[in-house]
Amino acid sequence: MTSIQAEMPVLIRHAGDWIGTYIVVDLQGNILDRHQSHLTCEFPLDGEFPYYQTNRYTWADGKYEEYKFPGSYHDKALWFDTDRVDGKAWEVDDWTIILQFSYKGVPGMSLHEMIQISPCNNYRARTWHWFKDNKLDRRTLIQEERMR
Template sequence: MNNIETFRREMPAMLLHEGVWEGVYTHIDRDAAVIDKHKVRIRCEFPTSGEFAYIQHNHFIWEDGREYKACLPGVYQNGRLWWDLEAFKGSAWETKDNLILLNLDRKDDPGSNFFEIIAMGSDGKHRSRTWHWFKDGELFKRTLCDEWKVE
């Protein structure tokens, strides 16, 4: 059995995220004041062959016209999905309750990391993601992600 087959067997909840999602990301500081808010379009794909078990395509859009795009391919090893990209490195795993958990270290901001929790609604068409950001061990912001499946 190859890594992709193992991934599909060992992380079935992750596969429920396949498709295109749109939503809003709200960044708040420790006092819950909004420090940034933007729209997002995310495409999650799960190749059936090749090096990557998962590829996420991000497109962030701000009201002032700014945009940012990123492609985030991940490999499956030792029970986790792993990334080692220019901006960050870390891994994701799933719980028995179908939550996806991530622990990511920011390479583009030394000393900064975040933990992410992804929860899928029972309809499979809505999900919530929360990011808890730390700098040198101290919480400095959270990101609240509300997304809905469009394709």
């Protein structure tokens, strides 16, 4: 068993493919954006990174984006440092992971995400709080289901 498997058992439960919906809302709850997602969370046994995530997003108008997030592991946390993001994730309890990250191309913006996985490991609920210059700017609400 690797360190990440032993020390982050909640994160390990996220392995696999997830489909869902992202809804971005302003501070009054007005929808700013809505799109579909397909995320793949992997724990490669070989290679440079013990965690690898691929995010695919599709909008109703046909727009498509795909991003890759390799993660390193130390100090009981998952660390991201890619061309796009810089961040850290850690476990809080048997359901919850907290992820703090920032987009490198967006100065003054930081995101704080809470991720809950159901006890049956088939459903996830995620919320992002976007802060711009330390002030809450918007939220993203994410509902996901494990692909079967």
